[in-house]
Amino acid sequence: MKLEYFQMIDRVASLEGEAIVVESTIPEASPVFEGHFPGYPLMPGVLLVETMAQASGWLLLKLMAFERMPFLMGVKEAKFRSFIGPGTPVTVHAQRLHDGSGYAVTKARIEAGGKRICDAELTLRIMDFPAPELAAAMKARGQELGLA
């Protein structure tokens, strides 16, 4: 993970049907941990949501052959069950629950050491790429992840 660049996904472990499993390691050091919290560094819950959204996003990008872009627009039933700190490897599971017209709904969770850290239901709006640079960047990163 590179928290300052919002790059939350390190590698794709598997993608089968409408479900993806990705792996990442929370960095040992980041300015984020200087504020959250001094003397007790914790991965912020909002960044855990972002991580689940990105796993969902890569899944949807792959299912749509990188032709359209998913944007996070709703988070429901988010539960943060355990603290998680720097240097922790995590596994992120995301599954498409519903393929709507112009939107998709996913269910995602993060685990560390076999223990559930958090989970949520996410709604993503599906749009045409608003900029060619974004489409190119997503495809390039998708190729690095073995998805594009």
Added chain:
Amino acid sequence: MASSFDRIADIIAENSEVERDKILPDSHVINDLGIDSLDFLDIVFAIDKAFGIKVPVEAWTQEVNAGTAPAEQYFVMKNLAARIDELVAAKAG
């Protein structure tokens, strides 16, 4: 079973701040009920699940924006219910 109108009105009341008794057959979902785009997608998701269909919101919006269909055809409650009935019938074949 409740009518499609009643089922959709119940879904709207459950997924927005609109009171159920304010939702009438001639209510425009956006102009009269004030449903915003985020709440509307939640409502569409609930309709998709409840009726087992995929409401073609993108195609409807494109038609309205292109001027090939009036917004009322899709977004006035009684017409929305009729469109849902058509989608359910089409799926049943």
